Amino acid sequence: MGKKIDLENKFEIIKPFLEKKKKLKEISEQNGIPYSTLKRWVNNYKKNGKDGLKKANRSDKNKHRSLNDEGINYIKKLYFQNPNQNILNIYENAVEFLTSKNQKNISYDTVYRIVNNLDPFVKKYADLSSVTHSNDRFEFFSVSLDIMVLDELTDEYLTPYINIIFDSFSHAIVTFSISFKKADLELIKLIFRKAILKKNFTNKNIYGIPKTFLINNIKITPKIELYDLEKNLPIKIKIVTNEESSFQSFFTKLENHIKKISKKYDFFDYNSLKESVEKYITDLNNNKFYDKWEKNIKNFRESESEKELNFLLVKSPSTRKVIDSRVRFNNLIYFSPVLSEYNNQNISIEYNPLSVSQINIYFEDKLLGVAVCNELIDKEISLYELKVIQRTIMINHLNKKINQSVFFRETIKLINDN
Template structure:
């Protein structure tokens, strides 16, 4: 028995099952003494075949009952290797050829090469034996091969806030803007990869940009006022595509300051981001289809026929639409149990009971996300930026120095000025802010700065005179260091 087990381990599974079926037929004759003719009639196995099985079983046991592979398996009889290569080459060439066409073309080559003409069946077997990955690469190109056969590394978060994803979508719905014109709004979304809960969103008329992403991140990270929306914190990884709105220097600075790793999908191949694409489909199917102004892509050509312009008129304003979207997100989507899940996105985000990593304050978020950092040199007329002049009395102490300014791209009325990572002042633009800096304040600041500089000059001049007097003797020769000279004078005085 031990021999049978050790031998069976070397038999393929399909052959092992067939060997057991043959053994059930053979066992009655070998072990129970049933006559071979009787067992042949009962089992339906020809007598000669039964006798051969019994002989193989007595010689090699169960291994002898396994079907032996053909010695010429994997080879094509009467076909040369060169002919097989030609058939395979024709099957891989563009445009795609049928098996009959390949067989006719090869047959035309037989006369000149002295080959044996292949049959249709042989050509068919050669073509079908080609690896499908090889055929796809040859016939459909690298993109189709990449999508179908390349090994993928799909990023999967193990816990909430481990990875967030972000993307933009031009929504298929017409909404009225401030001037009453119908437009399609952009939706920017940040989604938690683990729970699929939405951490933040932003509806805007503006095309995707770094500032839109920053404003959405600000909402996503900070605590929400609505008790139904608990998703917040700083993610470990922020995963996006290679759009300029995500790969900006501003966002890189934010990631470094918040200790948030930025990961970008491969250019042109945003794999692993199907979850957020699925959310956009959910928005269209579960919300937009129920609202007036819904405009699926296939229903609207680039240009409408004359007289059909009214079909594109929006009904809701952007604020009305945002209220509908917010109610749907918090009341429906975040509580909807998705396929393959047991809880809704909001519950899945909360189920681990973790404490999210939070920013120090909302002001810190504004500095990092909303207010962009730039370097500027303080001029005598203040700080020049975007064609405007920014003033503050405190800047009089920093004329000629290079400072770091932070500003809100949506409000250029003031700049926050930093020098060597220390906050200096808020410089205002009188044209944009309505605030003015009086001449009296400027003069007072200049005088204070001048007095400070003169005090420093006097101190340094006094120090230089003191050391010069100690270092120079009456004969004009240079003495030893001041400390040693003073020590020598004290010794001479004691003598």
């Protein structure tokens, strides 16, 4: 969607949702407007009426225009001194320099654009020369597979995406996930967290935090969204588009393999695809590359604790009430001894849609700890898989009343049966 949309058109676009005639997802697909944008318009309208739909003036608007040659040259100089440093370092040094010169400040996005527009040969050479060992760089891809898979939440056959992280040096696969839409920043952060922590395909101690994280062909705007990643880990993050990848042959071979496998199924669904991809990665891909990965790790940097990576999780928009030291979330019951001190209080929740067995619990922005669904403690089930199971239960009880306790027990039973 390239053209600007004025106030009245914004209102007309979200009007069917406000009148409860259409869902935001449907409006998003019809108008080609991101769901997150529509959600922001609706929230702004509910707070301030049509005034909330007026285009706000950005606090950093035009700051890059006031950046003189001295400032631009300083940023370039910082980059060429060490092309492998992360942009956060360049940004912080540039702010300090401009402040000392009594010049106007600039945004992180401006520094990102300046660095990204530098000589591509120099940047590419710096990238290649930086990958000399395993875990120097992880690469992320979200690739559509040319097959149709049954989405059991909609009963439609859809084109799935495989979201995958490679180790650039060894070509071993660190982790993957399956989705029915191209990955956004939220999903990328979750998969990256999984890549750092989770031993998906081996018990060997070869996981950890890379020096650089390369994101291929994903549009992330504004780039300030990457700030937390670079600052908290810290690592260097780069977004590249429309570049040939040495991993393309992997996706071609995987797609051909899955097409053959899918013909054996009456209904090729999410779980069938997930199992097929995992088996392919384990048996046909990583067996060739694990030795190279394991034997060439240098300066292994591991996360000190899962708590260090909490900023990569998803925050629930609403609170939950604590009852009998337990809290209900996504129709699962989570327990923590610390919750006994917060009975009848509302707490906030942080969760991982790729694995719903536990959640982080907060009271007034203070982290209380982890609450666990004891029945799922040894299982890794995604929110998507959970919703499919819960939908099955609802269909089985069509036109019948079902209380929360029965619903929970049947959910756990179906999970265990699968």
